Amino acid sequence: MLSDVEIIYRSALYPRMVTSGVVAPERAIADFTSEDDEDGRRVYTISVGRGSLLPGWPEVHDYGCRTAIESNVERALIKQAPLKRPGDTVHYLGSFKLDVSAVLGAPQKFLELAVLHHPRPNLEEHCNIVMRRNAIEARRIEVSAERTSILVHLRLSLYEPEAHICACDDDLIDTFGNVTLTLEQVEPS
Numbered sequence: 001m002l003s004d005v006e007i008i009y010r011s012a013l014y015p016r017m018v019t020s021g022v023v024a025p026e027r028a029i030a031d032f033t034s035e036d037d038e039d040g041r042r043v044y045t046i047s048v049g050r051g052s053l054l055p056g057w058p059e060v061h062d063y064g065c066r067t068a069i070e071s072n073v074e075r076a077l078i079k080q081a082p083l084k085r086p087g088d089t090v091h092y093l094g095s096f097k098l099d100v101s102a103v104l105g106a107p108q109k110f111l112e113l114a115v116l117h118h119p120r121p122n123l124e125e126h127c128n129i130v131m132r133r134n135a136i137e138a139r140r141i142e143v144s145a146e147r148t149s150i151l152v153h154l155r156l157s158l159y160e161p162e163a164h165i166c167a168c169d170d171d172l173i174d175t176f177g178n179v180t181l182t183l184e185q186v187e188p189s
């Protein structure tokens with residue numbers, strides 16, 4: 001479990017997070033992904049990079065580049081054919097900062113949050129923001145409202161967005177070279 005003085009980074013990815021030429025907070029953190037943890041319990045996760053292993057922006061951007069590469073490796077395995085570039089591929093566009101203390105400060109009445117180090121192949125710095133149900137009884141609608149509040153809280157906690165185009169994406173500069181990262185909400189909620 002990461003301590004509440006740590007910083008984490010959320011990678012911005014093309015095309016999934018881009019609307020109207022920007023990556024806005026509501027796209028950078030659209031929702032949790034559901035998965036089962038080691039004990040087979042249902043948990044909800046958001047991928048981030050661990051700041052203590054990423055001392056500067058060059059390292060943060062290198063991590064982001066590797067998240068895109070690993071995502072493309074998985075996509076090629078699923079497609080069982082080479083990916084069309086950029087039609088089928090994912091690309092790194094920069095990162096947002098987030099404090100673990102801010103994550104842990106989100107409303108948690110029926111749900112609980114933690115940030116866990118969760119290394120993956122070629123992504124030693126990978127962590128998950130993990131959300132799970134606590135033992136308190138609640139109606140589905142109450143849990144769903146809290147999940148929405150948590151997402152809003154996480155979006156508002158993003159700061160210092162830093163756009164970046166990888167050297168490996170120089171050929172696609174006309175496609176997404178102008179995309180910026182913003183802290184402004186773009187889509188009506």
Ligand SMILES: [Zn+2]
Pocket residue numbers: 065066068092166167168169
């Ligand atoms: Zn790259």
